[in-house]
Amino acid sequence: MSDREYPLTPGQQRMWFLQRVDPSDVSENLVTLRRLTGPLDPEAFRRAVAAVVARHEPLRTSFGESDGVPVQRVADRVEVPVLLHDLRAEPDPEAAALRLAEASGGRPYALEDGPLLRIELYRTGEWAHVLLLAAHHLVSDGWSIRLLLDELLAAHRAVADGGEPRLPALPEGFGDHVMWQRARAEGPAADRAAAYWAAELAAPPGRGLPPGSAPAAPAPDGRAHWVRAEMDAAAAAEVEDFARRRSCTPFMAWLALYQLLVGRHTGQSDLVVGAPTAGRERRADEQLVGCFTAVLPLRADLGGGAGFAALLERTRATVTGALSHPQVPYERLLGALGTARGEGQRQLFRHWFNLHTESAAGQPAEAGPLRVDDLPGLPAPTPFDTSLDAWPAAGGGLHLLLAYDPAVLDAAAAQALLDRLPVLARNALARPELPLGELSLLAPDERGRCCAARTACRTTRRRCSTCCCGRPP
Template identity: 35%
Template sequence: RSLDRLFARHEALRSVFVAPQGQPRVEVLPADAGLPLVEHDLSGRADAKVALSDLCREEARTPFDLSRGPLIRGRLIRLADEEHVFLLTQHHIVSDGWSMGVLMRELNSLYRAFVAGQDDPLPPLAIQYPDYAAWQRQWLSGERLQTQAQYWRNALSGAPARLALPTDRVRPAQQSFAGASVPIVIDADLTRGLKRLSRQHGTTLFMTVLAAWAAVLSRLSGQDDLVIGVPSANRGRREIEELIGFFVNTLALRLDLSGAPSLAQLLERTRRTALAAQEHQDLPFEQVVEIVKPPRALDHTPLFQVMLAWQNNTVRSLDLPGLRVEAAGEGLSQVKFDLELDLGDDGDQIAGSLHYATALFDEATIERQRGYLLALLRAMVADARQPVGRIELLSSEERTYLLEELNRTDADYPSDLCIHELFEQQVRRTPEAVAVVCDDERLSYGELNARANRLAHHLIALGVKPGDHIATVLDRSVALVVAQLAILKAGGVYVPIDRALPSARQEWLMADCAARL
């Protein structure tokens, strides 16, 4: 009854999207249609746990029919007489994160009243989501629309299309949405320090964490110009705070780390960027994409591939009389971006998760990135005057591993032979083995040695003596390898010169090294 009342109360939950003759419009289902609820009884089954997991996966993967609806549905799964799992699934087109808080609060109130035999205690809604949608279309027009569009055109003009993060695997040709996450907890001491730092620099806690995340991404990618997506609740008016619906908008924040800024300077840049974006947050993100026209590809999202979501509308748990309720722990293992940092102020500490695309990253890589973020936040609190680029992100263990363990490459090596003589030893051992490959051309050790010998004899015939400098003006190719071996066999010294250099520069280099040939 409580779910049916919620369904009747909010027109957004009853909306369906049809397009007769290609003209899209919204229709609203009758208030008495009821929220669809399917029941399953697994009580007494030996495979109840496996069956429950199967049902959860099936529920998460079952698509909605946007034209028929409803776009919200429930499943009640009985495990025993006193134990049930309830799944509530909504299409994002009719709901958002803020809406979940509204739904939980109202479900608590309705259930308590109905159990006690009382009527619906909720006051009538003054407006509905379709009223807001009609108002928004009218309000965001004319000069106001042009002003917002021009802001985003200027802000994102020339922005990099991709954030070139190092990945554990090659990016697939088509984006995969499979994901996983690692938890992040910023302890109470560091949280207090960040709040103090934010007050000193006139930033919100969100802006301070955004600046730190941007600095980490800049260090990882080597880019000082990057774009991070930030969801905005877009509930700037009191009348819409208690509505369920899709109000959220996404802001593409372009962060500037050029010129070796200090942490304090980065905080100020981030503050200005975030405030300006919030002043122009009404333009829907899909329209921003149309205005900016970024390069489009199937392997990544447009404008940005990394998101920071700051949760400031905590969704309360259900508090239902006669029931003990806890989260089932079943969620969608999906991500829409390469990285999604999801954090919120949890009172004494900041907590959340770092979600990642499993097609690109290993869990160990994401755990290191979590460590980098915490290290940068600690550095911020310690001294905001220090340059961003000089902050030490690596732990002592990782630094030791990278600089010492990976570089322990000592090996017994004959110090009395030259490289071409060692090559000739390999020729005698494996003359038929492939020695060099370039595009479709490949040579065995025997073939490469024969070509190098012919060229070496030719060089000697031309008068090359031990110690003479010979310039190689060649592309990376089999011919370059042949030439280098031949020069060494003739006793010469090869001087590689890039063919892409201007001819005057090439001639100067050959003269400067006194190249004989």
């Protein structure tokens, strides 16, 4: 039975429609893994899950239609099972846990049935577990996962200590946010925002050349394709310090570097990169689980002989302008401007960037004797040519994960592309006034190999992809 029914946000409508078109699509599956070390009571954890699910409407929500219009239906009660797997007999218990978690987190959801949340515990030692928190993006986002983890651990601690979960009352539910968002999408402020975005995204750039040499397009396999790299703490600190000295955020600096990297490899001086924003503009939203994330299409101007310092200034203006005009949902822009793109694109951009600041909050305050450590995320297949995610690492560095479309890049080219980001960051900061097209993407020991590769490129008149310098022959 359902005790509440309300419309979808524009972002939810887009995801719901795409899932209806392809029910096997798992690109909106969110998967989070944590290593839990210390005393964990499975029964207390199940009671904690029940308390949190009862607290947040989206965790009891399914999606259907009413008179041909999609709606979300909130059930009075929903049981989210907590599956416990004992893997202590496995040769490598944690590796076995990661394999099982990848399989579980990668299964499609039945939107009309629910729940759209999966929680599993994998016991890997006497005092060690791996926790899987998986959800469809329709009912969650990165902020929500962090909030959910904090509340689960606080409730578990209370129950394990012989008490009852005591979580503060919520000021309102997700349905109230939906109605507020729909109301503010109309009126003079929304019209001004629509005019801003129409100008910002006018005469949109094309897709551009693929980064490097595109392989023969493989048959879609539904799997995520990705590579990893690390940014050391000293290099990451230099980027953030450079940004602060210019009144910019770390997000602006990393976005500018990624846009420059993509531009150098695609041969474009004008491109759009998509990025998420929390979308929680009211204080009440900060306490709610749900799909709040909004999409910002951020345009980069890499031309005019500017250096990285000038690019960062442009990026600050672009990001500030985008955040100042939130009244028009991205999905409305997509409907108004997307047809200009042609090519059957379902986005206004082909590249995505996300700096996961929500993972930098440290140990949950109410975890008690449990130690909680991050485990590498399990990415979903990306709908973009490239999708870069960056997470703060212990000690101050960054974990970098580049998901890619195998029809555009093969694994070796994707790894080479990602490996150039730390090199580009170092060179851009060392010579911030040097024209962007002259910044080297090569480490000193690679330049000799690059010269040989460029000689071959001049002979064949192909883009220099062997060395990944991104320069035309």
